[in-house]
Amino acid sequence: GAGVSQTPSNKVTEKGKYVELRCDPISGHTALYWYRQSLGQGPEFLIYFQGTGAADDSGLPNDRFFAVRPEGSVSTLKIQRTERGDSAVYLCASSLRDGRRVPYGYTFGSGTRLTVV
Amino acid sequence: GDSVTQMEGPVTLSEEAFLTINCTYTATGYPSLFWYVQYPGEGLQLLLKATKADDKGSNKGFEATYRKETTSFHLEKGSVQVSDSAVYFCALSTKGTDKLIFGTGTRLQVFP
Numbered sequence: 001g002a003g004v005s006q007t008p009s010n011k012v013t014e015k016g017k018y019v020e021l022r023c024d025p026i027s028g029h030t031a032l033y034w035y036r037q038s039l040g041q042g043p044e045f046l047i048y049f050q051g052t053g054a055a056d057d058s059g060l061p062n063d064r065f066f067a068v069r070p071e072g073s074v075s076t077l078k079i080q081r082t083e084r085g086d087s088a089v090y091l092c093a094s095s096l097r098d099g100r101r102v103p104y105g106y107t108f109g110s111g112t113r114l115t116v117v
Numbered sequence: 118g119d120s121v122t123q124m125e126g127p128v129t130l131s132e133e134a135f136l137t138i139n140c141t142y143t144a145t146g147y148p149s150l151f152w153y154v155q156y157p158g159e160g161l162q163l164l165l166k167a168t169k170a171d172d173k174g175s176n177k178g179f180e181a182t183y184r185k186e187t188t189s190f191h192l193e194k195g196s197v198q199v200s201d202s203a204v205y206f207c208a209l210s211t212k213g214t215d216k217l218i219f220g221t222g223t224r225l226q227v228f229p
Binding site for chain 2: 110
């Protein structure tokens with residue numbers, strides 16, 4: 001597509017419930033990233049995919065968080081047993097890596113605002 | 118660990134004023150440095166970047182120079198417009214990784 005698409009744009013869920021957040025990257029972008037942005041803070045890295053595999057998941061806060069990208073395109077971030085502290089904007093980004101080890105600059109989606117009540 | 122420190126906002130300016138938003142970093146090795154901008158209701162957009170010392174990134178009248186000696190990447194614009202009102206994030210990426218480390222953001226408000 002023309003940009004990175006994230007759905008839903010807003011999600012309200014009850015504490016303890018399971019949620020899935022979807023990211024549809026720019027067509028042809030091999031790298032996909034998830035970040036979390038809490039109110040008044042900068043985005044914090046969660047996980048990075050190169051193709052179908054998670055190349056770096058060091059930012060996932062605990063084992064309630066999991067992400068997949070089974071066909072190397074769309075990715076889903078899954079959060080189990082949600083807690084109020086999970087409330088944040090979840091950002092997805094994609095990039096066309098040009099072979100160098102320096103990020104070329106991401107294209108971010110507009111994010112999913114998750115509110116856990 | 119690696120980190121980015123930005124000046125706290127909001128920064129409030131009149132139209133056509135000079136803008137500086139300070140950014141300093143701590144990193145092992147020689148990172149790439151970025152400024153991202155988030156306009157109201159929109160997603161993060163890359164504004165400019167610099168990949169090595171003394172490089173100057175520029176875009177839309179904004180400039181930032183990679184200063185290794187002072188570990189800084191301050192954002193400047195000679196004459197701001199109301200349409201520049203947004204939140205600005207400084208970020209770095211260390212060679213060998215693909216993740217960005219962001220500062221906390223600085224809100225710029227420009228009044229006519």
